[in-house]
Amino acid sequence: GEKVEQHESTLSVREGDSAVINCTYTDTASSYFPWYKQEAGKSLHFVIDIRSNVDRKQSQRLTVLLDKKAKRFSLHITATQPEDSAIYFCAASRGGSNAKLTFGKGTKLSVKS
Amino acid sequence: NAGVIQTPRHKVTGKGQEATLWCEPISGHSAVFWYRQTIVQGLEFLTYFRNQAPIDDSGMPKERFSAQMPNQSHSTLKIQSTQPQDSAVYLCASSLEDWGAEQFFGPGTRLTVL
Numbered sequence: 762g763e764k765v766e767q768h769e770s771t772l773s774v775r776e777g778d779s780a781v782i783n784c785t786y787t788d789t790a791s792s793y794f795p796w797y798k799q800e801a802g803k804s805l806h807f808v809i810d811i812r813s814n815v816d817r818k819q820s821q822r823l824t825v826l827l828d829k830k831a832k833r834f835s836l837h838i839t840a841t842q843p844e845d846s847a848i849y850f851c852a853a854s855r856g857g858s859n860a861k862l863t864f865g866k867g868t869k870l871s872v873k874s
Numbered sequence: 875n876a877g878v879i880q881t882p883r884h885k886v887t888g889k890g891q892e893a894t895l896w897c898e899p900i901s902g903h904s905a906v907f908w909y910r911q912t913i914v915q916g917l918e919f920l921t922y923f924r925n926q927a928p929i930d931d932s933g934m935p936k937e938r939f940s941a942q943m944p945n946q947s948h949s950t951l952k953i954q955s956t957q958p959q960d961s962a963v964y965l966c967a968s969s970l971e972d973w974g975a976e977q978f979f980g981p982g983t984r985l986t987v988l
Contacts, residue, residue: 762932792974793973793974795976795977797979803981804965804979804980804981804982805917805965805967805979806979807976807977807978810974810976812974850917852917854973854974856973856974857973859930859973860905860907860922860924860929860930860969860973860974861907861919861922861930861932861933862907862909862917862919862977863919864916864917864918865916866916867916867917
Protein backbone atom coordinates (compact mmCIF):
# COMPACT_ATOMS: atom_id res chain seq x y z
CA GLY A 762 0.00 0.00 0.00
CA GLU A 763 0.85 3.66 -0.15
CA LYS A 764 3.59 4.98 2.11
CA VAL A 765 4.14 8.67 2.73
CA GLU A 766 7.40 9.81 4.19
CA GLN A 767 7.77 13.22 5.74
CA HIS A 768 11.41 14.11 5.79
CA GLU A 769 11.66 16.71 8.50
CA SER A 770 10.41 15.68 11.91
CA THR A 771 11.18 19.12 13.34
CA LEU A 772 11.84 22.48 11.74
CA SER A 773 12.74 25.70 13.48
CA VAL A 774 12.72 29.06 11.73
CA ARG A 775 12.79 32.69 12.73
CA GLU A 776 9.73 34.84 12.33
CA GLY A 777 9.59 36.24 8.82
CA ASP A 778 11.73 33.49 7.30
CA SER A 779 10.41 30.81 4.94
CA ALA A 780 9.79 27.20 5.89
CA VAL A 781 9.74 24.18 3.59
CA ILE A 782 8.39 20.74 4.47
CA ASN A 783 9.05 17.87 2.10
CA CYS A 784 7.16 14.63 1.56
CA THR A 785 7.58 11.67 -0.74
CA TYR A 786 5.08 8.97 -1.65
CA THR A 787 5.35 5.51 -3.16
CA ASP A 788 2.09 4.87 -5.02
CA THR A 789 2.21 6.23 -8.58
CA ALA A 790 -1.60 6.12 -8.61
CA SER A 791 -1.86 8.74 -5.86
CA SER A 792 -3.43 11.88 -7.25
CA TYR A 793 -4.62 14.03 -4.36
CA PHE A 794 -2.26 15.55 -1.79
CA PRO A 795 -3.65 17.58 1.12
CA TRP A 796 -1.81 19.20 4.00
CA TYR A 797 -3.17 19.48 7.53
CA LYS A 798 -2.10 21.48 10.55
CA GLN A 799 -2.46 20.33 14.13
CA GLU A 800 -1.98 22.75 16.99
CA ALA A 801 -1.22 21.46 20.47
CA GLY A 802 -4.18 19.62 21.95
CA LYS A 803 -6.35 20.19 18.90
CA SER A 804 -7.54 18.20 15.92
CA LEU A 805 -6.43 18.42 12.31
CA HIS A 806 -7.22 21.51 10.32
CA PHE A 807 -7.02 21.58 6.53
CA VAL A 808 -4.37 23.91 5.15
CA ILE A 809 -4.06 23.45 1.40
CA ASP A 810 -4.19 20.69 -1.18
CA ILE A 811 -3.00 19.91 -4.70
CA ARG A 812 -4.26 17.51 -7.35
CA SER A 813 -2.05 15.68 -9.79
CA ASN A 814 -3.26 17.66 -12.80
CA VAL A 815 -1.21 20.67 -11.63
CA ASP A 816 2.29 21.02 -10.26
CA ARG A 817 1.88 24.17 -8.21
CA LYS A 818 -0.81 25.77 -6.10
CA GLN A 819 -0.62 28.93 -4.04
CA SER A 820 -2.88 30.31 -1.36
CA GLN A 821 -1.68 33.49 0.32
CA ARG A 822 1.57 32.62 2.13
CA LEU A 823 1.32 28.91 1.30
CA THR A 824 2.53 27.17 -1.85
CA VAL A 825 2.42 23.47 -2.62
CA LEU A 826 4.69 22.00 -5.27
CA LEU A 827 4.18 18.56 -6.79
CA ASP A 828 6.81 16.61 -8.72
CA LYS A 829 5.09 13.49 -10.01
CA LYS A 830 8.22 12.05 -11.59
CA ALA A 831 10.06 12.14 -8.31
CA LYS A 832 6.89 11.34 -6.34
CA ARG A 833 7.59 14.29 -4.14
CA PHE A 834 5.55 17.21 -2.89
CA SER A 835 6.35 20.07 -0.59
CA LEU A 836 4.74 22.83 1.45
CA HIS A 837 6.33 26.26 1.36
CA ILE A 838 5.35 28.85 3.95
CA THR A 839 6.63 32.39 3.43
CA ALA A 840 6.83 35.23 5.96
CA THR A 841 6.31 32.82 8.84
CA GLN A 842 4.51 34.00 11.96
CA PRO A 843 4.47 32.57 15.49
CA GLU A 844 0.91 31.35 14.88
CA ASP A 845 2.24 29.09 12.12
CA SER A 846 3.85 26.98 14.85
CA ALA A 847 2.17 23.56 14.80
CA ILE A 848 2.60 20.04 13.51
CA TYR A 849 2.06 19.79 9.76
CA PHE A 850 0.99 16.53 8.15
CA CYS A 851 1.17 15.72 4.48
CA ALA A 852 -1.11 13.06 3.04
CA ALA A 853 -1.83 11.24 -0.20
CA SER A 854 -4.89 9.64 -1.68
CA ARG A 855 -5.42 7.52 -4.78
CA GLY A 856 -8.75 8.89 -5.71
CA GLY A 857 -11.65 7.23 -7.42
CA SER A 858 -13.29 4.83 -5.00
CA ASN A 859 -10.26 4.93 -2.74
CA ALA A 860 -10.46 8.22 -0.88
CA LYS A 861 -8.62 7.22 2.27
CA LEU A 862 -5.72 9.43 3.24
CA THR A 863 -2.30 8.02 4.03
CA PHE A 864 -0.44 10.44 6.27
CA GLY A 865 3.18 11.25 6.88
CA LYS A 866 4.48 11.24 10.45
CA GLY A 867 4.29 15.01 10.79
CA THR A 868 6.71 17.92 11.00
CA LYS A 869 6.76 20.08 14.10
CA LEU A 870 7.32 23.64 12.94
CA SER A 871 8.49 26.17 15.49
CA VAL A 872 8.54 29.83 14.52
CA LYS A 873 10.61 31.85 16.93
CA SER A 874 10.05 35.56 17.30
CA ASN B 875 -22.29 24.73 11.27
CA ALA B 876 -21.01 22.97 14.37
CA GLY B 877 -18.45 20.96 12.48
CA VAL B 878 -17.93 17.25 13.02
CA ILE B 879 -19.10 16.22 16.47
CA GLN B 880 -17.54 13.33 18.34
CA THR B 881 -18.66 11.92 21.64
CA PRO B 882 -17.43 11.18 24.18
CA ARG B 883 -14.31 13.35 24.13
CA HIS B 884 -12.59 11.07 26.61
CA LYS B 885 -13.26 7.46 27.48
CA VAL B 886 -11.48 5.20 29.91
CA THR B 887 -12.15 1.48 29.80
CA GLY B 888 -10.73 -1.54 31.52
CA LYS B 889 -9.01 -4.23 29.51
CA GLY B 890 -11.59 -6.52 27.96
CA GLN B 891 -14.46 -4.03 28.07
CA GLU B 892 -16.33 -2.64 25.08
CA ALA B 893 -16.06 0.92 23.82
CA THR B 894 -18.44 2.68 21.45
CA LEU B 895 -17.42 5.94 19.86
CA TRP B 896 -19.88 8.26 18.13
CA CYS B 897 -19.51 10.64 15.24
CA GLU B 898 -21.95 13.14 13.77
CA PRO B 899 -20.70 14.36 10.38
CA ILE B 900 -21.33 17.77 8.93
CA SER B 901 -24.83 17.91 7.47
CA GLY B 902 -24.82 17.29 3.74
CA HIS B 903 -21.46 15.54 3.67
CA SER B 904 -21.62 12.22 1.87
CA ALA B 905 -18.37 10.65 3.09
CA VAL B 906 -17.40 9.75 6.65
CA PHE B 907 -13.94 8.55 7.61
CA TRP B 908 -12.44 7.08 10.79
CA TYR B 909 -8.74 7.42 11.64
CA ARG B 910 -6.75 6.89 14.81
CA GLN B 911 -3.73 8.76 16.04
CA THR B 912 -0.99 7.53 18.34
CA ILE B 913 2.48 8.85 19.06
CA VAL B 914 4.11 5.66 17.79
CA GLN B 915 2.03 4.85 14.70
CA GLY B 916 0.94 8.37 13.77
CA LEU B 917 -2.29 8.82 11.84
CA GLU B 918 -3.80 5.59 10.56
CA PHE B 919 -6.84 5.11 8.36
CA LEU B 920 -9.45 2.72 9.71
CA THR B 921 -12.57 2.78 7.54
CA TYR B 922 -14.89 4.97 5.50
CA PHE B 923 -18.47 5.25 4.29
CA ARG B 924 -19.97 6.93 1.27
CA ASN B 925 -23.70 7.70 1.45
CA GLN B 926 -23.82 5.40 4.49
CA ALA B 927 -22.42 2.42 2.57
CA PRO B 928 -19.12 0.93 3.75
CA ILE B 929 -16.48 1.50 1.08
CA ASP B 930 -13.12 0.59 2.54
CA ASP B 931 -12.37 -1.01 5.89
CA SER B 932 -8.83 -2.06 5.08
CA GLY B 933 -7.41 -0.35 8.18
CA MET B 934 -9.70 -2.00 10.68
CA PRO B 935 -8.30 -4.68 12.97
CA LYS B 936 -10.76 -7.33 11.87
CA GLU B 937 -11.52 -9.23 15.01
CA ARG B 938 -12.53 -6.61 17.52
CA PHE B 939 -13.31 -3.45 15.56
CA SER B 940 -16.55 -2.69 13.73
CA ALA B 941 -18.08 0.46 12.30
CA GLN B 942 -21.56 1.31 11.22
CA MET B 943 -23.43 4.20 9.71
CA PRO B 944 -27.13 3.54 10.30
CA ASN B 945 -28.20 6.95 9.02
CA GLN B 946 -26.68 10.02 7.41
CA SER B 947 -26.34 11.84 10.71
CA HIS B 948 -24.17 9.47 12.67
CA SER B 949 -21.58 6.76 12.57
CA THR B 950 -20.28 4.54 15.34
CA LEU B 951 -16.99 2.76 15.89
CA LYS B 952 -17.21 -0.16 18.29
CA ILE B 953 -14.22 -1.86 19.85
CA GLN B 954 -14.88 -5.11 21.63
CA SER B 955 -12.62 -6.58 24.28
CA THR B 956 -10.45 -3.47 24.37
CA GLN B 957 -6.71 -3.89 24.80
CA PRO B 958 -4.09 -1.39 26.02
CA GLN B 959 -2.76 -1.10 22.45
CA ASP B 960 -6.15 0.28 21.40
CA SER B 961 -5.41 3.43 23.42
CA ALA B 962 -5.36 6.27 20.91
CA VAL B 963 -7.21 9.34 19.75
CA TYR B 964 -9.92 8.24 17.36
CA LEU B 965 -10.72 10.87 14.75
CA CYS B 966 -13.81 11.09 12.60
CA ALA B 967 -13.82 13.20 9.44
CA SER B 968 -16.42 14.03 6.83
CA SER B 969 -16.29 15.50 3.36
CA LEU B 970 -18.74 16.67 0.72
CA GLU B 971 -17.48 14.04 -1.68
CA ASP B 972 -15.10 11.25 -0.95
CA TRP B 973 -12.22 11.90 -3.30
CA GLY B 974 -10.32 15.09 -3.74
CA ALA B 975 -12.37 16.98 -1.21
CA GLU B 976 -11.27 18.51 2.05
CA GLN B 977 -11.87 16.21 4.97
CA PHE B 978 -13.14 18.08 8.02
CA PHE B 979 -11.93 16.46 11.21
CA GLY B 980 -13.74 16.28 14.51
CA PRO B 981 -12.06 16.94 17.86
CA GLY B 982 -11.45 13.24 18.43
CA THR B 983 -12.19 10.78 21.20
CA ARG B 984 -9.27 9.95 23.44
CA LEU B 985 -9.60 6.29 24.41
CA THR B 986 -7.53 5.03 27.30
CA VAL B 987 -7.54 1.30 28.03
CA LEU B 988 -6.19 0.46 31.46
